[in-house]
Amino acid sequence: MNRIVPLSSLMSGERGEVVEIVGGRGVIRRLYEMGLVPFSRVEVLISHMPGPMLVKVNGSRIAIGRGIAMKIMVRKLP
Amino acid sequence: MSEDKVSGIYALFVGLLYMVAAVGEIAGFLQRDLIGGVMLMVISVVYIYGAKRFLQKKDFAFIVGGVFLSVIYGLLYLSIAFANYLEYLMGVKDFLLLRELRIEIWLMLVSSPLIYKVWKDIRKLKW
Amino acid sequence: MKVVAIVGNPNVGKTELFNRLTGLNQHVGNWPGVTVEKKEGKYSYGGEEINVIDLPGIYGFTTRSIDEKIAKNFIVKNRPDVVVDVIDSTNLERNLYLALLLIESGANVVIALNMWDIAKERGMEIDVRRFEGLLGVPVVPTVATTGEGIEELKKAIFRALKGKKKGKKIKIDYGHEVEEKIKHIEKILERCRKDGYPSPRWVALRILEEDEDILSEFRKGNYWKDIEKLLDERIAGKIVEKRYELCSKLAAEIIKEKKEVKTLTDILDEIFLHKVLGIPIFMAILYAMFQFTFSFSAPFSDGISLFFSWLGNIAKSNISNEVLASFVADGICAGLGSVLVFVPPIFCLFFALSILEDSGYLARVAFVMEKILSKFGLHGKSFIPILVGFGCNVPGIMAARTIENESDRIITIMINPLISCSARLPVYALIAGAVFHGYTAGAAIYSMYVLGITLAVLMALLLRKLLFKGEVSPFILELPRYTKPKLSTSIIHMWNRGKWFLIKAGTFIFIVVIIIWFLSVFPWEATNGGKIIENSYIAMFGRIVEPVFKPLGWSWQAGTALFFGFLAKESIVGAIGALLGAEGEGVYNALANSNWFTPLTGFAYMAFVLIYFPCVATLSVMLREMKLKYTLLTVAYTVLLAFAVAFMIEFIGHLFGLS
Numbered sequence: 001m002n003r004i005v006p007l008s009s010l011m012s013g014e015r016g017e018v019v020e021i022v023g024g025r026g027v028i029r030r031l032y033e034m035g036l037v038p039f040s041r042v043e044v045l046i047s048h049m050p051g052p053m054l055v056k057v058n059g060s061r062i063a064i065g066r067g068i069a070m071k072i073m074v075r076k077l078p
Numbered sequence: 079m080s081e082d083k084v085s086g087i088y089a090l091f092v093g094l095l096y097m098v099a100a101v102g103e104i105a106g107f108l109q110r111d112l113i114g115g116v117m118l119m120v121i122s123v124v125y126i127y128g129a130k131r132f133l134q135k136k137d138f139a140f141i142v143g144g145v146f147l148s149v150i151y152g153l154l155y156l157s158i159a160f161a162n163y164l165e166y167l168m169g170v171k172d173f174l175l176l177r178e179l180r181i182e183i184w185l186m187l188v189s190s191p192l193i194y195k196v197w198k199d200i201r202k203l204k205w
Numbered sequence: 206m207k208v209v210a211i212v213g214n215p216n217v218g219k220t221e222l223f224n225r226l227t228g229l230n231q232h233v234g235n236w237p238g239v240t241v242e243k244k245e246g247k248y249s250y251g252g253e254e255i256n257v258i259d260l261p262g263i264y265g266f267t268t269r270s271i272d273e274k275i276a277k278n279f280i281v282k283n284r285p286d287v288v289v290d291v292i293d294s295t296n297l298e299r300n301l302y303l304a305l306l307l308i309e310s311g312a313n314v315v316i317a318l319n320m321w322d323i324a325k326e327r328g329m330e331i332d333v334r335r336f337e338g339l340l341g342v343p344v345v346p347t348v349a350t351t352g353e354g355i356e357e358l359k360k361a362i363f364r365a366l367k368g369k370k371k372g373k374k375i376k377i378d379y380g381h382e383v384e385e386k387i388k389h390i391e392k393i394l395e396r397c398r399k400d401g402y403p404s405p406r407w408v409a410l411r412i413l414e415e416d417e418d419i420l421s422e423f424r425k426g427n428y429w430k431d432i433e434k435l436l437d438e439r440i441a442g443k444i445v446e447k448r449y450e451l452c453s454k455l456a457a458e459i460i461k462e463k464k465e466v467k468t469l470t471d472i473l474d475e476i477f478l479h480k481v482l483g484i485p486i487f488m489a490i491l492y493a494m495f496q497f498t499f500s501f502s503a504p505f506s507d508g509i510s511l512f513f514s515w516l517g518n519i520a521k522s523n524i525s526n527e528v529l530a531s532f533v534a535d536g537i538c539a540g541l542g543s544v545l546v547f548v549p550p551i552f553c554l555f556f557a558l559s560i561l562e563d564s565g566y567l568a569r570v571a572f573v574m575e576k577i578l579s580k581f582g583l584h585g586k587s588f589i590p591i592l593v594g595f596g597c598n599v600p601g602i603m604a605a606r607t608i609e610n611e612s613d614r615i616i617t618i619m620i621n622p623l624i625s626c627s628a629r630l631p632v633y634a635l636i637a638g639a640v641f642h643g644y645t646a647g648a649a650i651y652s653m654y655v656l657g658i659t660l661a662v663l664m665a666l667l668l669r670k671l672l673f674k675g676e677v678s679p680f681i682l683e684l685p686r687y688t689k690p691k692l693s694t695s696i697i698h699m700w701n702r703g704k705w706f707l708i709k710a711g712t713f714i715f716i717v718v719i720i721i722w723f724l725s726v727f728p729w730e731a732t733n734g735g736k737i738i739e740n741s742y743i744a745m746f747g748r749i750v751e752p753v754f755k756p757l758g759w760s761w762q763a764g765t766a767l768f769f770g771f772l773a774k775e776s777i778v779g780a781i782g783a784l785l786g787a788e789g790e791g792v793y794n795a796l797a798n799s800n801w802f803t804p805l806t807g808f809a810y811m812a813f814v815l816i817y818f819p820c821v822a823t824l825s826v827m828l829r830e831m832k833l834k835y836t837l838l839t840v841a842y843t844v845l846l847a848f849a850v851a852f853m854i855e856f857i858g859h860l861f862g863l864s
Contacts, residue, residue, distance in 0.1 A: 025415075025438070027679050028442075029267045030679070030681050031681065032267075032445045032449075033264035033445075034299070034683060035298065035299040035449070037445055037449045038442075039446070039450075045471075046474070046478050048480045051573075051576040052572055052575045052585075052680055054474070054572070058299050059295060059296045059298070059299075060296050060299055060683055061683065061685075062681065062682070062683050062684070063568070063571070063572045063680065063681070063683075064681055065575060065679055065680030065681070067679065068679050068680070114492075117488070117492050120485045120486065120488065120489045121489065123482065123485070124485075124486065127482065139472045139475045140476060140482075142472060142473075142476060143482075146476075147486070147489055147490075150493050151489075151493060154496055154497055154501075155496075157501050158496065158500045161501050161502075161503070161504040161505065164508075165503075165504035165507060165508070168504075168507075168508055168511065170504075170507055170511065171504075203467070203468060203469040203472070204323065204326045204327050204468045204469065205326075205468060205469050205470060205687060205688060205689075
C-alpha cells in the first residue's frame with residue numbers, strides 16, 4: 001500500500017508522485033510554475049533535517065523550505 | 079598498490095599537511111593570519127574527509143572539493159602577490175618574495191598531482 | 206525600429222544570448238518604478254535596425270513577483286514584434302510551459318533551443334523539425350556560450366519580423382469543463398470590450414487562473430458578479446495541470462533519446478550542500494572572496510590615492526591663487542581621491558560576485574544559510590549582502606538585488622548600514638587606542654562588530670514585526686546547473702553593476718565633496734586657508750549642535766568630527782586630527798592627552814560612529830535601490846538608535862561606577 005505522506009518525510013534518494021499541495025494560493029502557483037504539479041514525479045536529492053530540501057522535478061533542481069515541503073503531499077514510489 | 083589507493087593516500091597526506099599549516103597559522107608561527115588558519119583547517123578537513131570517502135566508498139566528490147579550494151586559495155594569493163608587486167613597482171611598498179609566497183601557494187603546488195587527477199576525471203563528466 | 210523581447214526561465218542562458226545578439230552595444234537601466242534591471246541593446250540584420258530587450262527570467266504568468274509582472278506586461282501590452290523564448294534543451298518539459306503561455310498570448314514567438322551542446326553531451330536527441338511542426342513556431346538550436354546558432358537565430362527573427370509563418374500554432378484543449386467556462390466568459394467579454402489584450406480566449410484563461418492584474422480591471426465593472434461566480438480554485442489548478450500534461454506529451458514526442466547520467470552538478474552539490482561541511486566550505490569561499498576584494502584591490506586603491514595626491518601637489522605648486530589652489534588640491538583632488546579609492550574594491554567584489562553567480566554557486570549559499578536566517582526573519586539570500594557589508598555597505602546593498610521579494614530585499618538593505626564596514630575600523634582604532642590599553646582596546650574594537658551584527662539582526666526582527674508583517678517569503682528556489690564561468694560574461698556583469706558608482710562619484714558625491722571643502726576652509730582669513738579648522742563654518746555649525754552631544758559628555762570637537770563622517774566614516778579620523786592640530790601617529794597621543802573622552806564616553810562614541818548615519822555613498826545607493834521613504838526611515842532609525850545605544854552604554858556604565 002502506497003501511503004500518502006508529506007514530501008518533507010521523504011529521505012534522500014526516495015521518490016514520490018505529487019498528489020496535492022495544501023497551502024496558500026501564491027505558494028501553490030509558484031510550485032506549479034516550477035513543475036511541481038499533481039502527478040509530477042519528484043526525487044529527493046538532499047534532505048537535511050531541519051533545513052531545506054533539494055528535489056529533482058523534470059530534470060531541474062528545486063530547493064524547497066522545510067515549511068512548504070510539509071504541505072506538498074506525495075505518494076511514495078518504490 | 080592500485081592507482082586509486084595511491085591517490086586516496088596522497089589526498090590524506092595533503093589533508094594532513096594543510097592541518098599542520100593551519101595549526102602553524104593559528105598558533106602564529108607563519109603569517110599570523112588567524113582566520114586564514116581557520117580556512118586552511120577547513121581545506122584540511124575537506125581533504126581528509128574526501129580521502130576517507132574515497133578509500134572506503136570510491137566516492138571522490140570531496141577530493142574534488144579539496145582540490146577546488148586548494149586552487150582557489152593558491153590563485154588568490156598568487157594574484158595578491160602580483161598586485162603587491164605592482165605596488166612595489168610604483169615605489170610605495172617593499173616586496174619580499176618569500177613573504178608574498180604564502181603557504182597556500184606552496185600547498186597548491188603540493189596538491190598538483192591531485193589537481194591533475196581531478197581535472198582528468200572531471201573532463202569526462204557532463205555539467 | 207523593430208522590438209524583439211527575450212524571455213525565458215531563469216538560468217537558461219538568456220543573458221549570454223542577449224550579449225551574443227547585441228555585443229557590447231547594450232545599456233542597463235531600471236524598469237520604471239522598480240529596481241529590476243532592464244537591459245536593452247541593438248543589432249542590425251538585413252538592413253533592419255533591431256532593438257532587443259532582455260526581460261527578467263520567469264517561470265509563468267501567475268505569481269505576483271515584480272519580474273513576472275514586468276515580463277507579462279511588456280509582452281501583452283507593449284506587443285514586441287518578436288518574442289524570443291530561450292529554452293534550456295536539457296529541461297524541455299518545464300521550459301515548454303512558458304513557451305505554451307507565450308504562444309497562447311498570441312505573441313510572435315521564436316524559440317531558441319539553448320544549451321544545445323549540453324543536451325547533446327548528455328546523449329539527448331531532440332527532433333527540431335518535429336518540434337517546429339507541433340508548436341507551429343520557428344525553433345533554432347543555439348549555444349549562447351560559444352555563439353553557435355546565433356546567425357541562424359538572427360535569420361529566424363528576421364523572417365518572423367517579415368511575417369513568415371511556420372504552420373499552424375498549437376492550441377491547447379483544456380477539456381470539456383474548462384472549455385465551457387472559457388466560452389461562458391468569452392460571451393460576457395463580448396458585452397464589455399476590453400481592448401489592449403491579445404484575445405478574448407486569453408483574457409478568459411487569465412480570469413480563470415485568477416490573475417490579479419486582470420481581475421482587478423473587472424472588479425469595478427458591471428459584469429464582476431457574473432465573472433466571480435465562475436472562479437474556482439480547482440479550475441485554476443486544472444488549467445495548469447492540462448498545460449503540464451501537454452508539455453510532457455510534447456517533450457516525449459520531441460526527445461528521441463534520453464539517458465540519466467551522473468553529472469558534475471550532482472557531484473558539486475554533494476560537496477557544496479553537504480550537511481556539515483557545506484557551511485565551512487562556503488565560509489572558505491567567502492573569505493577568499495573577501496581577500497580578493499580587499500587585499501588584491503588595495504595596491505590599486507593606493508595607486509589611485511597616490512595619483513590624486515600627486516595631482517593635488519602639482520596643483521598646489523602651480524596655481525598661484527591660494528583659494529583656487531586649495532579648491533583644486535584639498536577640494537577636488539583630495540575629495541575625489543577619497544571616493545575613487547573605493548572603485549577597485551567595488552569592482553573586485555562585483556567581479557567575484559559575478560563569478561559566484563554565473564557559476565551557479567550563489568543559489569547554493571541561500572540553500573545552506575536558509576535555516577539560520579529564517580529564524581531572524583531574513584531570507585536565505587540575505588546573507589551575501591550582510592557579509593559584503595563588512596567590507597563596504599555600498600556593494601553590500603547592491604548585492605541585495607538578488608533577492609526577489611520586495612519586503613525581504615528592503616529589510617536586508619535597511620539593516621545593512623549597521624554592519625560595520627571597513628571604513629569605520631580606523632575610527633575605532635584611533636579612539637580605542639587612545640582611551641583603552643592593551644587587550645581592552647582590541648576587545649573594544651571587536652565588540653563593535655558584535656554590536657553591529659546584533660543590532661542588525663534585532664532590527665530585522667523588528668522591521669519584520671512592525672513594517673513588513675507576515676512570514677519571510679517561502680523559500681522556493683531553482684538551483685541552476687553549475688557552469689564554467691566565462692571571463693567575458695563576468696567582466697560585462699561587473700562593469701554593468703559597478704559603473705554606477707563611477708557615475709555617482711563623478712556627480713553627486715563630487716558636489717558633496719566640494720561643499721565639505723568649502724565649509725571647512727571658509728571663512729578663508731579666519732581659518733588661514735583651512736589650517737585652523739576651529740574657525741571654519743563647519744566648526745561654527747559644530748558649536749551650534751554642541752548641546753546635542755553635551756549630554757553624552759562629548760566635546761564640541763568630537764561632535765563636529767561626526768559631521769565629517771557623513772562623507773565617509775574614516776574622515777572622522779582626519780577631522781579629529783585637524784581639530785587636535787596633530788597629524789599621523791601624533792593623533793593618538795594628542796587624543797590620549799586631551800580630555801575629550803573618558804574610556805566610557807569614548808566607547809559610547811565608537812558605538813555612535815558605528816550606528817549614527819549611513820555615509821553619503823551608502824545613502825545614495827539606498828536611494829537608488831529603494832523608495833525614498835525607506836531611505837529616510839533608515840536615516841531616522843540609525844540616528845535615533847545611535848543616541849539610544851550611546852546613552853544606554855553610558856547609563857549602564859554609570860550604574861557600574863564607571864565614568
